[in-house]
Amino acid sequence: MNTEGFPATEPLTRGTLLRRAGAGALGVSAASLLAACGGSGSGSSSAASGAIKGQAILSNYPGWIGKHNLADFAKKYPGASIKMTSNATSSSAEVVLQFKSKQYDFLLADTSDAGQASAANLITQLDWSKIPNAKNVSEKFRKAYPWGLPTDYGKVGIAYRPDLIGNATITSWHDLWELIPRYSGQTIFINLERDCMGSTCKYLGFSSNTTDPDELKKVQDAVVGVKPHLKAFLNTDVGAGLVNGSTAMAMDWDYDVALLQQKNDKIKWVLPDEGVHAYLEGFTAVQSTSKIAVIQAFLNFLAEPPQYADFVNTTGTAYVMPASTPLILKSISKNPILVPTDEVLAKTEFDKYLGADGATLWSNTWTAIKAA
Amino acid sequence: MDGDQGGLTIERVTAPPPAAPRGRRIDPSRYARLALLAPTLAITLVCFVVPLALIALYSFGSVNQVDFNVFFGWTTGNYRAFTSSLYLHTLARSVVLSVSTTLACAVIGFTFAYFISRQSPRAQRLLLVAVIVPFWTSFIVRTYSWVDLLQNLGPIDRFARALGLHGHIDILYTQYSIGIGILYSYLPLMILPIYVSLERIDPALFDAAEDLGATPWRQFRRVVLPMAVPGLIAGVIIVGVPALGEYVIPEVLGGGKTLMAGNILADQFLQTGNYPFGSALAVSIMVVLMVLLFLLRRAQPAADPQ
Incomplete structure (x- = not known):
């Protein structure tokens, strides 16, 4: 073979x-x-x-x-x-x-x-x-x-179209959070609690497996803070809008972006400086x-x-x-x-089972985010 | 009893009195009636009573979040959790969206049903087929088709851009797109019962009203509208009840940003595995619906001329 x-x-x-x-x-x-x-x-x-x-x-x-x-x-x-x-x-x-x-x-x-x-x-x-x-x-x-x-x-990173955001360069979750309100309605987040909240944990400098209620409250606040400017939370076709330019930025999985780039080479992929969450x-x-x-x-x-x-x-x-x-x-x-290189892999944190209380806390936080 | 009406003598033929019972006789037709009822009773029991009873039973249980075993400790904790502002806010949003889309369905549905009822029989048949045709396509497919229609750079957006209206048509993944989805999906269910009510109105009533000096508007208000109320109420129930628990349309057209009661409920069963809390949510939504239906039922006799 x-x-x-x-x-x-x-x-x-x-x-x-x-x-x-x-x-x-x-x-x-x-x-x-x-x-x-x-x-x-x-x-x-x-x-x-x-x-x-x-x-x-x-x-x-x-x-x-x-x-x-x-x-x-x-x-x-x-x-x-x-x-x-x-x-x-x-x-x-x-x-x-x-x-x-x-x-x-x-x-x-x-x-x-x-x-x-x-x-x-x-x-x-x-x-x-x-x-x-x-x-x-x-x-x-x-x-x-x-x-x-x-x-x-698979890793969760950032996909974006520089040409749609004034040729800005994104290197971190922090950059993404800064740009979301400036390009309101042009960003997609993943509609899965572990990937979305896990990436937000990375943005805030937390472990993506944290079960600390205070940290999760900050995660909730961080997502709810940009939610009015998000286009949607999706779990399929997350980055599809990047191809035709209907969206400019997306929290997305690596495999999805690898395929999207075959359709539009203007799409860039970033493994953010703060680290990435992965399954x-x-x-x-x-x-x-x-x-x-x-x-x-x-x-x-x-x-x-x-x-x-x-x-x-x-x-x-x-x-x-x-x-x-x-x-x-x-x-x-x-x-x-x-x-990715070993350096990138070193910044990768995989999902872990959070325990019954941790899983419930994450679930409740996610519901609060979606209901806000 | 005899009577004289307009010169004609009407004689009511009365049946002979029943023979006096001799001992205890069992009417064999009673068994036949029971036998005929049995399938319906069995289906009602198995498909409605038992599932509802199970849901009510589960709603007082608790779940082990590690292995998802359910325990029946008869706790009311699930109902107490539902009273948190988070869930009440979501339920309120669902009620508002459901009521507003049902009202929109009623207005548009009534208009369309009235239009159909005033056409020739052949045109009526054609228009009714046009109403029913969308049901021949999968509900999921119809819902997803709105994503393509409403999305940025989609047909509606492109048309709006051509008219210089860009910025006003970007409604995919908003409450408006959910409302459009519910309106589109449930409109036929509103049109059909209203049409049935309107179609039954005797045309002679319009002639009589006109002879009595009623204007077209007064005819509509005093004849058409009251006689359409039964169909209107049936349509409101058929549309409003499922709209309140709708979760597919908010999931597809809401872009995960607008959480509805149906979504929270579905998540408890499909994602979180918290069947007891999901059951408590289902029972609570059912109670809300029953209250709304009770209020609607109370309003019906006053509006129903019959």
Whole structure:
């Protein structure tokens, strides 16, 4: 498998998947996706692979898997397979309820959701000796995501059109907050509490996982202060207005901006000086699963560089496995937005589970912001 | 009882008195009636009574925010939380928006229904189809279509710019766009019941009113309007009730800036996982609606000529 082997189609985006999820939440039935795609094999079955039997059910974003991953796994492990169902959601409650539902064997969950599921004893500890390929994943990400195999991450930064704001340069959250009232009605914020409030925490110099009521009150005040000048809070098509110039600035995810820049090269991306808030996702086994051997085999398989490259090239996400870089599309591996320097990564703070009281405090603060 | 009316003798035929009961007899038709009622009763019980009872039950519970297990400790804390200014303010905003859009629907809907009712039967059929056609498209699609129509540099904005009105049409993600969305989505539900009321008015009444010297305005005020009240009230209920709990339109057209009661309620179930508080919100909104409907019901007999 090599980079030339992939069709030059636009990768799936997490925004597309969330948009589909949003449509589902609003009443459009989201079709379950049985992602069993054809593709080249990655090797013959071994004696060990013969012992792996059964079908494990994965809850995942629709299409959030390599084009060939599932078929190649079934080839390598005859008798074993992964059935993927689409249950995209940005709701921690829904993810945790999926952990409880006994309908799935493993799930895609971010650090906050997996942390909460772990606190509720809803996660099975993996036997890492059965997943030796996990070493291919950067230690930084493995440490940040100890419950399963980390797969992807994304950062929240600033996207803007200099030509629409008097060629001003934005380098920090502070710059953005200064410019929002001057260009009233031309800024979009993310409509997810962890990303929006987390970024505001960074603007104020707080941890994006703070549970200090005083700090969260300041966060509330900071967002409410600029709210009259915001165009909207959106969780899909956040930066779409930057392409046609209907908006000038946006708090946005890196993957979204990487795609937007292909449509309009006037769009600039900033990882603010104060630091950035980020999510980190991975596949985690539920406590009630009886298919742990299949899950571990699949995670080990997915952590092979060619398979992981297939995952990244299909989804277009920022990746967590440097060993896959030679196999990853240059449009991704050479994109400074998706592959930041170590210095930038050092300023990145991932979501953490905040505890019951912390989560309630964040939720109440977010409601107060939205109601203001 | 016999009577003489205009020279004609009308004799009412009375049924013979029922035979005296002999012991306890069970009317078999009673079982038949019950059997016929059973499906309706079962559907009402399963689809309405049980869910409402569950919501009421949940509203007194509490939730473990770690694993989302619900406990029934019979707390009133959820209702006390609802009385915070944050939620009351949101509910008030929802009531104001719901009432104003319902009134706008009533005015526009009445005008359009009246216009339809005065057309030829063929034209009436065509216009009614035109009212119903939007329902053939998904509600979500229709709502999202307004995003394209209202957005900056969208068709309406471009038209306004061509007229030199830029700056006045930028209403996407405001309360106005929510109002437009509700008005557009619910207008057919207002038009149809009003039309049914208007269509039933005997044309001879207009002739009689005219013969008695009523001006067109007086005919409208004293004949048309009173007879349309039942349809108007039905339309107000059909539009006003769902509009108060509406959350899709504020979510799509409000840009997340205008929080409505329906959004808070949906968030409790879909985002926060706080089913008890969400249930308390649902019950509270239901109570508000019942009070509004009760007031409307009380107003109806005075306005209803029948």
